[in-house]
Amino acid sequence: MSSSHHLKRLNAPRTLRLHRKENKWTIRASPGPHALSEAIPLGIVVRDYLSLCDTRREAKRLLTNGDILIDGNIRKSNNFPVGFMDVISIPKTKKHYRVLYDQNGKLTLVSISSADAAWKLRRIDNKSIVKGKKTQLNFHDGNNMLVDKDTYKTGDVLKINFKDISIMDTFVRKKGTISLITGGSHVGELATIQDLETVPSSSNNLAKMKGTHEFTTIEQYVFPVGKTKPVILLPEVKVQ
Structure with missing residues (x-):
């Protein structure tokens, strides 16, 4: 069995909610916006977390149909890594979820409204200056954004609208936050x-x-x- 697409359950990240002795293998998250240790493969999300299907094959078929959106984008790969603060949307059922950590350190899904599913919190992990003297903000989820004025600091969190990629609010990592x-x-x-x-x-x-x-x-x-x-x-x- 290919190690690039599968992972022994006993070796799966502790952030996943899995029955580790139920089967030998599970789906492995592919390289992407979240590290392997901090990601849930999308196939596991639809099969084990949301119970939308019973098998990996059924999960793959569901995803191929484009029925699942992550942060407003259709994702079709069983192995796509879903992680902290990602927004999962299922247009056909009009259900939405945000991925968060519970107090046991497990990644879990929290049901949210369609209004809350229109935006995401992204933390600035680092910044860089690019062509045109613009500042590129690099976020915790692998995404980035160009801004004309460098008024943000590493560690700040931006509330970003998916539709027009606009900044709705800023939460500064400082005393009182x-x-x-x-x-x-x-x-x-x-x-x-x-x-x-x-x-x-x-x-x-x-x-x-x-x-x-x-x-x-x-x-x-x-x-x-x-x-x-x-x-x-x-x-x-x-x-x-």
Whole structure:
């Protein structure tokens, strides 16, 4: 069996919801906008998460028909990697979902409205200057955007409309911003930034957070999801 399209279930990323001893093999996510360790193959989404079919062959047929959209684009590959903050739409059933982490560190689907499915939160992971002295913003999901004025910082999150690729809002990674934790022992928790600490070494910068309790995490794990209140629906997350 080809290793490029399949993966032993026991070796599958821990972010996936899978019965690891049910079968030997599962679908492997292809290289793309999300790392293998942080992605759900689209075939698994439609078969195991959404229960739209029973077999890999049926999932492949469903996708070939163009029935599934990711971030507003038709995706037909069983192996297409679906990851954090991606928006899944099924036009025929008028159902939409956003991919988020739960508090067990598993990627999960949260049902959302058609209005919420029209946009996505994208974090700026790095920037570069391109031809014409424009700034290219490179996002966490592999996408990028050109802007005339460089008014954004790495770590900021942009609320982007799919239809015209316009910026609807900006959530800055700073003190007071409500954020979702995407890694570490506090993954899936919603908390407010209390302070950001720059570490003068090769170590990771730190963020002091306050949600249901106070804790410190790596700054890279902090993903702003609003200003003082989250603009997205979250899976079983409470904040005080």
